[in-house]
Amino acid sequence: HNSNHAAQPIHDEVKSSSTNQAPPYKADRLRRTGDQWSPLQIKIMKNILEFLEQTASRYPEKTAFADEECSLSFEKLLSMARAGGSMLAGMGLKNEPVAVFMKKSPATLCAYLGVIYSGSCYVPLEMGMPLHRIRMILGKLMPEAIICDESSEETAKSLGYGDVIIKAEEFFAEEPDEKALSEVRAKSIDTDPISIVFTSGSTGNPKGVTACHR
Numbered sequence: 001h002n003s004n005h006a007a008q009p010i011h012d013e014v015k016s017s018s019t020n021q022a023p024p025y026k027a028d029r030l031r032r033t034g035d036q037w038s039p040l041q042i043k044i045m046k047n048i049l050e051f052l053e054q055t056a057s058r059y060p061e062k063t064a065f066a067d068e069e070c071s072l073s074f075e076k077l078l079s080m081a082r083a084g085g086s087m088l089a090g091m092g093l094k095n096e097p098v099a100v101f102m103k104k105s106p107a108t109l110c111a112y113l114g115v116i117y118s119g120s121c122y123v124p125l126e127m128g129m130p131l132h133r134i135r136m137i138l139g140k141l142m143p144e145a146i147i148c149d150e151s152s153e154e155t156a157k158s159l160g161y162g163d164v165i166i167k168a169e170e171f172f173a174e175e176p177d178e179k180a181l182s183e184v185r186a187k188s189i190d191t192d193p194i195s196i197v198f199t200s201g202s203t204g205n206p207k208g209v210t211a212c213h214r
Contacts (some may be wrong), residue, residue: 046190047213049116052078065106072106079176080110085117086177088145089184091164094119097196099138099146101125101156107168111147112195114171119184121193121210127152135159137198137206147171190214 045051052074055064060075072080088098098115100122102108108124115122123141125134138146138161146162148155149169156165190213198206 047185047188048194049081049113049185052081052113065109067105070106072110077106077110077113080107080172081113081117082176082181083174084111084114084147084171085184086180087166087171087174088115088118088120089180090174090177091145093144094184095192096120097123097141097143099123099125099141099143099162101127101134101146101152102149102168103127103151105149107149107172110172111168115147116194117181117184119188119192121195123196123198123208131155131159133206135161137208138162140206140208141196188213 056074056078061073063071064074064077065072098118098120100108100111100115102111104127112122112124123137123143125137138159141161143162145164145166146156146159147166147168149167153165153167156162193210193212195211196208197211198208200206
């Protein structure tokens, strides 16, 4: 290999320890630059938002999500999510379920990430879901807040759950609170819940499955 080549990770286990080959270690722990082998500097991410932040830093203008109606760059996705997270953090929510009741769109994904930024966990509610099932889910959760859009606002208000009904446009228009977001991140651990997805369950009753950062 040319010594001017950029460092490349090695993916197979190499057993030879000659000058030009890796010593007998797992090769995913090593990086070769020219004729030199050195340990990879691997940062263990403990929060899924770190992936978004790193990607937005490297590719701010690249499209993150798009549909027929709108397209969001990674930079815009990050900005909207942090705005929403600031609103919920200002409400004092932490490790609380927040229902997201919106039509499928890039904005819905922003809402999910905004909930995670606040230190709480999102619960997706599909627009086409029968109302009796939605009420069953909300009855189990007793969420502090429901995030809705124009298409779901009236239905969300009629459900009788959620102390606060938050409109998506207001959620994303919040001024980011860097101090609040930093405090949430500093206290977060990799086992914090980020989502609760409800399945039908064997009895037909909704059953929640929780996912975490890990």
